[in-house]
Amino acid sequence: MTSDLPLVPQVLATMELFLELPPVAQETVAATAHVRRLPKDTRIFNQGDADVRAHALIEGGVRISQLGSDGAQVVVRFIGPGEMFGTVALFTNGRYPADAVTLVDSLEVSWSRADLFALMVRYPQIAINIIRIIGNRLQEVQDRVRELSTQRAERRVAHALLRLARQAGHNTTDGTAIEFPLRRKDLADISGTTLHTASRILTAWEKAGLLASRNQRLTIRRPAEILRIAEDATD
Amino acid sequence: MTSDLPLVPQVLATMELFLELPPVAQETVAATAHVRRLPKDTRIFNQGDADVRAHALIEGGVRISQLGSDGAQVVVRFIGPGEMFGTVALFTNGRYPADAVTLVDSLEVSWSRADLFALMVRYPQIAINIIRIIGNRLQEVQDRVRELSTQRAERRVAHALLRLARQAGHNTTDGTAIEFPLRRKDLADISGTTLHTASRILTAWEKAGLLASRNQRLTIRRPAEILRIAEDATD
DNA sequence: GGGCGCGTTTGCGCTGGCGCAAATCGCTCC
DNA sequence: GGAGCGATTTGCGCCAGCGCAAACGCGCCC
Numbered sequence: 001m002t003s004d005l006p007l008v009p010q011v012l013a014t015m016e017l018f019l020e021l022p023p024v025a026q027e028t029v030a031a032t033a034h035v036r037r038l039p040k041d042t043r044i045f046n047q048g049d050a051d052v053r054a055h056a057l058i059e060g061g062v063r064i065s066q067l068g069s070d071g072a073q074v075v076v077r078f079i080g081p082g083e084m085f086g087t088v089a090l091f092t093n094g095r096y097p098a099d100a101v102t103l104v105d106s107l108e109v110s111w112s113r114a115d116l117f118a119l120m121v122r123y124p125q126i127a128i129n130i131i132r133i134i135g136n137r138l139q140e141v142q143d144r145v146r147e148l149s150t151q152r153a154e155r156r157v158a159h160a161l162l163r164l165a166r167q168a169g170h171n172t173t174d175g176t177a178i179e180f181p182l183r184r185k186d187l188a189d190i191s192g193t194t195l196h197t198a199s200r201i202l203t204a205w206e207k208a209g210l211l212a213s214r215n216q217r218l219t220i221r222r223p224a225e226i227l228r229i230a231e232d233a234t235d
Numbered sequence: 236m237t238s239d240l241p242l243v244p245q246v247l248a249t250m251e252l253f254l255e256l257p258p259v260a261q262e263t264v265a266a267t268a269h270v271r272r273l274p275k276d277t278r279i280f281n282q283g284d285a286d287v288r289a290h291a292l293i294e295g296g297v298r299i300s301q302l303g304s305d306g307a308q309v310v311v312r313f314i315g316p317g318e319m320f321g322t323v324a325l326f327t328n329g330r331y332p333a334d335a336v337t338l339v340d341s342l343e344v345s346w347s348r349a350d351l352f353a354l355m356v357r358y359p360q361i362a363i364n365i366i367r368i369i370g371n372r373l374q375e376v377q378d379r380v381r382e383l384s385t386q387r388a389e390r391r392v393a394h395a396l397l398r399l400a401r402q403a404g405h406n407t408t409d410g411t412a413i414e415f416p417l418r419r420k421d422l423a424d425i426s427g428t429t430l431h432t433a434s435r436i437l438t439a440w441e442k443a444g445l446l447a448s449r450n451q452r453l454t455i456r457r458p459a460e461i462l463r464i465a466e467d468a469t470d
Numbered sequence: 471g472g473g474c475g476c477g478t479t480t481g482c483g484c485t486g487g488c489g490c491a492a493a494t495c496g497c498t499c500c
Numbered sequence: 501g502g503a504g505c506g507a508t509t510t511g512c513g514c515c516a517g518c519g520c521a522a523a524c525g526c527g528c529c530c
Contacts, residue, residue, distance in 0.1 A: 066377065069466065072385035076377055088370035091363065097374050120363065124355060127362035128326065134369045135323035139332050141376045142301065142311055148383040149427035150307035153487065184508065192384035197487055199508060215497085216507085231304065388517065419478065432517060434478060450527085451477085 011058055012109070017084045017129050025123045032115040036108050044100040044108065045086055052094055053110040054087040060106025061168065061180025065189065066098040075189040077137070078103075080168035080179060088134060090116065103180040144192075153193040157201050158230035160191040161211075165220055174212070174219050181216035246293055247344070252319045252364050260358045267350040271343050279335040279343065280321055287329055288345040289322040295341025296403065296415025300424065301333040310425040312372070313338075315403035315414060319368060325351065338415040379427075388428040392436050393465035395426040396446075400455055409447070409454050416451035 009030040012018055018029055035058075038044065044055065047067060062079040064086075076098050079085045089096050090113050111119070120127045140163070147156050169176040188198035205211050210226055212219045220226060244265040247253055253264055270293075273279065279290065282302055297314040299321075311333050314320045324331050325348050346354070355362045375398070382391050404411040423433035440446050445461055447454045455461060 066381060068381050068385060070385070072381060074381045074384050076380075088366075088373060091367040092370045092374065097377070117363075121359045124359050124362060127359060127366065128352075128355065130366055131323075131362065131369065132326040134366065134373060135327045138323060138369060138373050138376065139327065141373065141380060142332070145311075145376060145379055145383065145427070146301060146303050146307060146309045148380065149309050149424075150303060150305070183506095189384075192380070194488060195508085196489085196510085200487090200510080203509070418476095429518060430478085431480085431519085435480080435517095438479070 015056055015082050015084070016133055017056060018126065019129055020125050021123055025119075028122070029111075029119060032111055032119070033109045034111070036110070038102050038106045038108055040102055040104050040106075042102045042106075044102065045096045047096055047099050049096045050094060052086070052089045052096060053112055054084065054090055054116045055100070055108060055110045056084040057081055058107040058109055060108075061103040062106065062108075063101050063103055063186065064098050065101075073189060074192070075186055077140075077190070078164065078168065078180065078182075078186075083167075084130075084133060087116075087130065103182075148192045153191070153197050154201050155230055156191040156193065157187065157198060158226050160187065161218070161220060161226055162223075162230055164218075165223065169220070172219065175221040176223060177217065177219045182218055183216055250291055250317050250319070251368055252291060253361065254364055255360050256358055260354075263357075264346075264354060267346055267354070268344045269346070271345070273337050273341045273343055275337055275339050275341075277337045277341075279337065280331045282331055282334050284331045285329060287321070287324045287331060288347055289319065289325055289351045290335070290343060290345045291319040292316055293342040293344055295343075296338040297341065297343075298336050298338055298421065299333050300336075308424060309427070310421055312375075312425070313399065313403065313415065313417075313421075318402075319365075322351075322365065323369060338417075383427045388426070388432050389436050390465055391426040391428065392422065392433060393461050395422065396453070396455060396461055397458075397465055399453075400458065404455070407454065410456040411458060412452065412454045417453055418451055 009026055012030055012033070013021075013026050018026065021029070034053075038060070044062065045052075057079050059081055062085060064076040064079060065073055066076050067073050079100075086096055086100055116126075120130075143159075147159055151159075164178050164182075165176045168179045170179055171177075184199045184202065185195045187202065188195045191198065202211070202213065205226075206213060208225075210220070210222045212221055244261055247264055247268070248256075248261050253261065256264070269288075273295070279297065280287075292314050294316055297320060299311040299314060300308055301311050302308050314335075321331055321335060351361075355365075378394075382394055386394075399413050399417075400411045403414045405414055406412075419434045419437065420430050422437065423430045426433065437446070437448065440461075441448060443460075445455070445457045447456055
């Protein structure tokens, strides 16, 4: 599938998904890619959808969230530039396990199942890259499980912020700014607490000067302090 | 590497890791495998160890548990016959992210990093199998995150039991028996609660006849009732 | 067969943070 | 500039389940 949008092969080359591929492989990858520009608040796919593709983000931000069989919602993760998403479903039961929504205007690229599998068989390094990416996510999610089981809400929020800063942080004179807008509810859903508790914690931190938030954009001003809260075993 | 123990290639062929491989590939896999018999309570590897191999279990049971930078411990998962474990570390940072200990006398098989990678490059289907396995685990762990965030302890224990039954359950006249011994503490650590709460819940279920436990062996006598507790949205 | 030690049960008090509700803030769109 | 609406803040009451502690059961080893 082709697209009228400018496809930038050298951007693909920097994605973890296609690391260590020979240049000729990069071209094949680019040739089968389908690029789309997506306005803010676009639903890229819904939990349960069967027409599964492999996605990656070039610009912008995406929220991946999951709805339980009861009504409970959690945020699985946020996707920043260069990250793949929605790809695991190609290998498991063929249905997206979560919803994906753009948080800002974004640029997305995707491949069909057939194209990706053909690429993988031809260049096994792609499969190895996917295993590494999913493996790292598995460890991250397991860390979250450990946190949820053993830590208080405040420390979990601190950890969530640090993960976000590492993943999508952008250094400014003011501190580390997180690229995409985050509602208090999003923070709550990713750190396993309620909107109310998350709001109280963030407000307290703002008053203490640890972070600033303006218009759903967060800036961490004193990472060391947040880290102290996250790691300090005083409890 | 070879071994004096009887290696059973047709056993390997039934493992999810080597599904859909041509017979000749199965032979190569068997040729590079290293088989070990492990007594109960053997530490197969420790969190942080650097000499990483790809493991799979032929017989027995293994507990995979993780220690936080604080002292908190959680059980990541239990491994039953046919399942691979400790393999993700080969692709990420080269260190085991958790401990692995046998719960009973077990039979284990493993491959070196070099051998596994050679196999994967030669037979990409192995890589695809690994992605599917890890992908399924990722979804399982994400389900646990959702449960921990939104559900009460009793429902989490119920879900943990059902997962164990699905994974390592064995049907008897008395109900579904779980193959390996589980201490109350194990149940607590995998469902994100404390020993005390887990004990109270299980005792109550035993009194109600939903399950039986003898000598750390659990038998689910009324799966439908446990399922009702796990799924019932009455709260 | 007796003692030892791990695993389990159970009572009791306390508290983190959830649930509910209402007020306020601040964008966005008209 | 005003209206409307989603997001955020904040107060208050309450309870699930954690933390502590002690007793008990039971398999295993000597």
